[in-house]
Amino acid sequence: MNIDVDQPFPDKADSLLSATSIPIHPLLTPPLDNLQDTTFPLIRSDDGSVIKTTVSAAANATTTSASTHLFPVKVALLPNKGRSYIATRKILPNELVFVAEAYGTTMCDPWLDCGVCHYCWTSIRHNKAQIRLSSSGTSSRVAKKHGAVMVFCDETCLQLYGPETARMICRVEQKVRRTWSDTIARHWKLVWKPIQPLQQQQEKEGAATVTSSTTTVPILATPTMLLHYPGLIQQALLLANTRTAVLNLKDQDLKCFLDCIWNALDSLIDEQESIISTSGQDKGGRKGKKLLARSPTQIEALFPKLAACLLGGNNPTLTIASKTSDDDCEIIRLIADVLFRRQQDMRVQQKLTVAISSEQQQQQPASIPGEPATFVDYCAMQSNELVLLRQQLSLNVSEHSNIDDEDGNQQLVDSEASEQPTKLKYSHNNHMASWHHLMSILPTHLLNCFYIYMRLRDAFLLLKLEDQKNQPYADNESEDGNSNSNDNDSDENYDNPESNKFTINSMLFRTILFAEVANSFGIRNLSDELQGFAVFPKACFFNHSCRPNIEKKRRQGNRARQMEYWSTCVIEEGEECCISYGDISEGRQERQARLESMYFFKCSCSRCVEETEA
Numbered sequence: 001m002n003i004d005v006d007q008p009f010p011d012k013a014d015s016l017l018s019a020t021s022i023p024i025h026p027l028l029t030p031p032l033d034n035l036q037d038t039t040f041p042l043i044r045s046d047d048g049s050v051i052k053t054t055v056s057a058a059a060n061a062t063t064t065s066a067s068t069h070l071f072p073v074k075v076a077l078l079p080n081k082g083r084s085y086i087a088t089r090k091i092l093p094n095e096l097v098f099v100a101e102a103y104g105t106t107m108c109d110p111w112l113d114c115g116v117c118h119y120c121w122t123s124i125r126h127n128k129a130q131i132r133l134s135s136s137g138t139s140s141r142v143a144k145k146h147g148a149v150m151v152f153c154d155e156t157c158l159q160l161y162g163p164e165t166a167r168m169i170c171r172v173e174q175k176v177r178r179t180w181s182d183t184i185a186r187h188w189k190l191v192w193k194p195i196q197p198l199q200q201q202q203e204k205e206g207a208a209t210v211t212s213s214t215t216t217v218p219i220l221a222t223p224t225m226l227l228h229y230p231g232l233i234q235q236a237l238l239l240a241n242t243r244t245a246v247l248n249l250k251d252q253d254l255k256c257f258l259d260c261i262w263n264a265l266d267s268l269i270d271e272q273e274s275i276i277s278t279s280g281q282d283k284g285g286r287k288g289k290k291l292l293a294r295s296p297t298q299i300e301a302l303f304p305k306l307a308a309c310l311l312g313g314n315n316p317t318l319t320i321a322s323k324t325s326d327d328d329c330e331i332i333r334l335i336a337d338v339l340f341r342r343q344q345d346m347r348v349q350q351k352l353t354v355a356i357s358s359e360q361q362q363q364q365p366a367s368i369p370g371e372p373a374t375f376v377d378y379c380a381m382q383s384n385e386l387v388l389l390r391q392q393l394s395l396n397v398s399e400h401s402n403i404d405d406e407d408g409n410q411q412l413v414d415s416e417a418s419e420q421p422t423k424l425k426y427s428h429n430n431h432m433a434s435w436h437h438l439m440s441i442l443p444t445h446l447l448n449c450f451y452i453y454m455r456l457r458d459a460f461l462l463l464k465l466e467d468q469k470n471q472p473y474a475d476n477e478s479e480d481g482n483s484n485s486n487d488n489d490s491d492e493n494y495d496n497p498e499s500n501k502f503t504i505n506s507m508l509f510r511t512i513l514f515a516e517v518a519n520s521f522g523i524r525n526l527s528d529e530l531q532g533f534a535v536f537p538k539a540c541f542f543n544h545s546c547r548p549n550i551e552k553k554r555r556q557g558n559r560a561r562q563m564e565y566w567s568t569c570v571i572e573e574g575e576e577c578c579i580s581y582g583d584i585s586e587g588r589q590e591r592q593a594r595l596e597s598m599y600f601f602k603c604s605c606s607r608c609v610e611e612t613e614a
């Protein structure tokens with residue numbers, strides 16, 4: 001697999017954080033208080049109890065910046081393995097070398113309301129604090145059974161988790177869990193309103209070309225036009241129009257191909273959403289007047305209809321009123337959790353920017369090991385989007401070989417794809433034919449990602465409308481219905497701040513989703529049952545070894561949201577510190593096959609190298 005592990009997403013982090021000015025809820029990120037009452041290094045006896053505390057001179061000397069120097073590991077770049085933790089000094093057996101805090105977490109459905117705390121994942125014994133939203137208004141049996149509920153040991157755990165985040169996740173869940181209505185969606189007519197005809201725009205701005213790493217591709221649209229779906233669909237098809245061609249794309253081109261498709265999907269969704277929310281413009285054509293011309297039932301049917309129209313024809317497993325999949329809800333909860341925590345980070349960042357002068361800011365280290373993770377750390381994790389797509393494509397490229405011609409040459413199934421840009425006439429139907437061709441060459445897993453994204457966008461739209469209904473322009477409209485606002489008002493002035501929290505685009509969605517893939521840790525109880533999963537961005541630099549020298553353990557009590565990393569043997573200074581990703585008792589071939597299919601890499605640990613040589 002040819003993914004560039006040395007250059008994952010980090011460059012995106014800053015732009016994602018600053019991209020929007022979404023208001024955020026209060027800071028509720030728990031402090032890593034364990035660091036204050038723990039002296040390092042800890043030495044653990046064989047039975048697990050801490051028997052000896054020897055504080056090294058180096059650790060003693062650094063009393064100022066809490067965790068910076070406490071952990072005897074640092075991130076280094078290793079050949080063929082990307083980033084990894086290495087020891088900064090000799091580590092003795094049974095030392096606690098690292099503690100990581102979970103950032104995004106989600107509970108598996110069966111555990112939602114069965115006495116496991118959403119914050120610390122331990123069984124709730126005594127008190128119980130709950131965030132529960134009424135399940136009224138939803139006809140889903142699943143929603144009625146579970147409702148939208150999150151339970152916590154007590155107020156402390158709830159506060160540490162964040163009551164606002166919990167409430168918002170419950171609201172999202174409630175919307176996601178309702179069944180999409182087949183009947184209403186069937187009668188709902190989508191209105192396709194091109195923002196600007198393609199040909200007109202091209203004539204005005206002239207055609208251009210872009211050089212990808214393999215080919216020179218004519219750009220069918222200028223940068224402004226790239227925001228609209230016809231140009232994006234054409235662009236993607238010019239890069240690859242068969243499964244084999246997609247599989248053969250170099251990483252950079254494959255990313256470009258995916259960007260085009262996701263942006264086209266965004267454009268198609270945005271167009272429909274904007275028709276719904278701006279069709280009631282006032283006489284002056286003022287933007288942002290959310291006078292809804294559609295009935296709530298029609299609005300509810302928008303996304304089911306869109307999903308059927310954009311994905312249905314090519315995904316036999318998808319029907320309009322697809323049953324709520326528990327798996328979908330689990331990942332949606334995780335994405336919502338990360339999204340809302342990102343907003344907390346933005347609040348903190350804003351505060352920091354005010355409090356710290358720019359000179360001081362330059363002195364701040366980018367990321368301190370052991371400090372609570374932020375969205376920037378989340379983005380720094382390796383994204384597995386490309387490698388996952390390649391895996392899924394190669395799995396079923398042979399099943400769909402009829403899409404390629406007999407010689408394996410690329411075949412333009414859709415005649416429009418071969419047309420010259422200047423001859424193109426704007427026709428929504430033509431573009432939809434190209435779109436459906438694109439969908440037909442993508443693996444089902446990617447269509448499912450689109451589906452999850454649409455369910456999330458749908459839930460967010462409904463929540464925004466719900467909030468708007470509760471606060472209908474009270475501040476902006478006088479009794480006679482005329483606006484009191486001046487012309488400089490931005491769109492945001494019409495929005496309720498709460499609604500602004502329900503904002504996502506495909507870039508953010510992909511960043512969160514594909515960093516989670518193969519980077520999250522399963523959360524298990526003492527009986528080894530999977531309760532949920534969580535992402536520990538700072539622990540994600542522990543590479544795998546089939547002969548690990550680090551063992552991970554969940555902390556106990558209400559620190560169970562933290563993961564501890566203990567040495568299992570002597571680790572010399574500069575040596576790589578590795579955990580094992582799952583079972584290592586199998587033979588070499590089984591181990592390697594599992595690692596490749598689950599984590600997308602060929603293991604190059606010392607044991608695998610030795611066994612291969614032998």
Ligand SMILES: C[S@@+](CC[C@H](N)C(=O)[O-])C[C@H]1O[C@@H](n2cnc3c(N)ncnc32)[C@H](O)[C@@H]1O
Nearest residue numbers: 081082083382540541542543544601603604605
């Ligand atoms: C959780 S990440 C670990 C951090 C990663 N090295 C990075 O730079 O972000 C897992 C990825 O690290 C690489 N990796 C981990 N263990 C490895 C090993 N034993 N051999 C080769 N690559 C490994 C693989 O690319 C794998 O997908």
